[in-house]
Amino acid sequence: MTALSPSAKLSGTTARTPLTQMSAPRSSSAFSNSKPKPTRLPMLARHAGGFVFSSRSREESGRSNGIFSHRPANTPRMNNPLNDLIEALGHSADVKTRELIQEGRHAHLVYYSSLCSDSRIGEHVITPFLENSEMEDFVYSLRTSGAKPTEAGELTSKLTQGYVAVFVQGRIFTLSLTNPTNKAPVETNIESNILGSRYALSEVLDESLNQIRSRYPNPELIAESYKAGRLSKLDGLVLYDSRMAEQGALEEVRKRLKRLHVDTVSSTGELMVLMNEMRFSLFPNMLVTERSDRVALALSEGKIVLLLKGSPSALIAPAAFHDFMTSLDDINNQFWLSYALILLRYISLALTLFLPGLYVSIVSYNPEIFRMQLALSIAGSRAAVPYPSFVEVLIMLFIIEALIESSIRLPRYIGATATTVGGLILGQAAQQAGLVSSIMIIIISTVAIANFVIPINTMGFAMRFVKYPIVLLASFFGILGITFGMFLLIVALCSMTSFGKPYLKLPDQFRFMKRYPRRKGGAV
Template identity: 30%
Template structure:
């Protein structure tokens, strides 16, 4: 794949970190000497104010040290489940000449207690918030799960407005996100595969899929692309999105981002694969098609008649958002004979005082509208919407009165802006916004011939595009007649008895209504 032919990079700080860890011997096994192992760990965390430890005697006889990072553990639970049991007098340990690790483990009251023998594994677990217990003369350390960190509550996803359906969105905690998927899909076929990406951040990444529904070839390709990532840190799932796309230079997104657990669960049921990243509320869905980007989870919660109407309206406004300004430019500049006479007189009268050609006029208005939109997003929420609306009204009215733009073009740009808000996927909205400028340029140079040529180029690009090997424009190209029932329209649930052929071919059967009369 072209993506993995690109040059991999590792920053200078990462290289220094790897050299230091190699010098420290982190890949070695624990020595069993408590002072030696503790000094090695303490040296690595020198200058880290959140590094904490507690020296103690187990049953007043065996030397041990507890290591932890403040802010990542629950101190009260550690005191109750770890320290108190270890300090309590234990007759079995006192009478045993050589206690085993299992005997020490039996003292602990924590729900999850693991053992690690390599130095690197102990460091990784400590950085992940685990409590480490080192006991003198033992070559293994106890990994005790008493993590606790601040996280926001489960709220309605701010980037995907909810009208119908569950009003909960993903959070930055990957465990919480996984539990929301598990609560929706109570089956042993739901699989979670954990890995860590980032030389410095060691960010947890989870691949989730339904065994028997997702194609093994797609799952393996997701694993391969994630394992091929070499980077210092993963701050958000968007980092991974850009690194695993088939065509990174395409304006069309080939990975679907969502904050809605119900959307991810619905895609898993269709044979897609999900990728969740710790510290990010956005999950990734692969492979994805253009028509999945156009569909909303709420399409499946409303009645199919209304949903079909909304979908057709959505595709109509897709054409408006992409082509309306360019059609206006082509008609007013090259093809005036296409307009009714009365409308032609009105447009000509409104443009009489405008000093710019239609294409320059449209570009000025579109750029101004995009600036107002971005300003509204960046401003504080209480005033952002007010500034964007009032700014658009004031600027538009002032521009018309000053004779800089014509009134019909203001209507065209405003309608186009409204149309661009109808798409469920924000990255797809960005692609349409960029292509609109391309279509304006084509219309300004060649008129309707330029528009047809631009649409042709876009369609060819969509047909050639792939998302993890799946055709991006399926089921239209290649054509699958049975999948059309959930693309431009939505048939009733009892008619959607098969999954999409491109992703669900491993198990096509989805719905069965044996007693349905129609």
């Protein structure tokens, strides 16, 4: 609460009060947003010679400090549109209220701080309230700024579109004061697509939440705050739809956030690793994305989203294996094309995992699988190679992994050129020197291309590692070793869970199929 002097009133400038969240008071735990008790907003008394305004949480309103006058405990709570609106909006961290009082005049503001601009609120609402001594003059000023009378039932939808609700003398006005922080958003660098949005999340929490609320304007979208790291204490948000989110997964997310006993957390990738209770798990249990449209889609499916200050990506939980194999372009294409692309990704995944092992097993143990002409061609190409097939595969896999890693670490403008030239020179020189066969170069190139078909990088990195144990099993047991490795991989995926949900499962009712309209008679 801030008291303004008469000089501030005359100049029309106000000291900005910090916006406090309307949920729970700060606690010592990492999770600072427990469910609040519904109480009435405080009524502020007038200071001598000035006015005061506050933005206080609903739980804090039950305390009296000599300035606030609150309802006695035995007084029944009166229902009014303001209290009903606050209860309807829930305990989201970015739902803010302000109460303005000057010389007996009262006004209340309710808005989303992630969608509305503080400077524009001060210019179009607070400053006119200070400068006009009559409420009708203040209402006239609001109308000239574009405010319109609004029914109480329309307030929740208006607020999710960046409007500010102003309660004045029993009347309600809404005024669009959206935050222009996303005038030049950053384009996506990793998850590129053809038809969808090209804008990525921001490292600033309010800007990321602005994008998400703009794409998912639902009053049931709740944002809960948390702190990550004992020393870093980075601000973060947990987003979920209060109607659709699975409470079991939400409670598990809260518990794991409370159990983070580390000094510093620097990024969402590190947060994902720390929240994975399977310490030696190879596969990611949360989906990492930089796209706000993917976040909005996940929220509509009842998933939980985690944001962290300073990191331009979000974590989505719980995640299933098929989530890592789908792209947002799948919902932008026609039915058969979408499923053909998904099938292409699974075929590419199989090539990445098993093609090097199949080469080793067939050349070393089971050459009878090929036709005679193909077997002789492969044997002729390997005539000059001085070591076994599994050594040849390991050498080429090491070279291609080094090229991929160097392309990531080199500067953007020279990375692609350097790795392309290096790959061509190394491959041609190795084949001419008789160190590897020509068929081996074809196989390794196919594996490298197929690995990049996987849409989510964290899963692509995991599958790059899985193929090495399969090559090792193939070098000892041939086709039987590949079969055994495939069995172990499926068992490992089936035994995993993501925040209480099974990791390897079929898509729920083939979610993309539900998006295509059906004609009369059942035809798609």
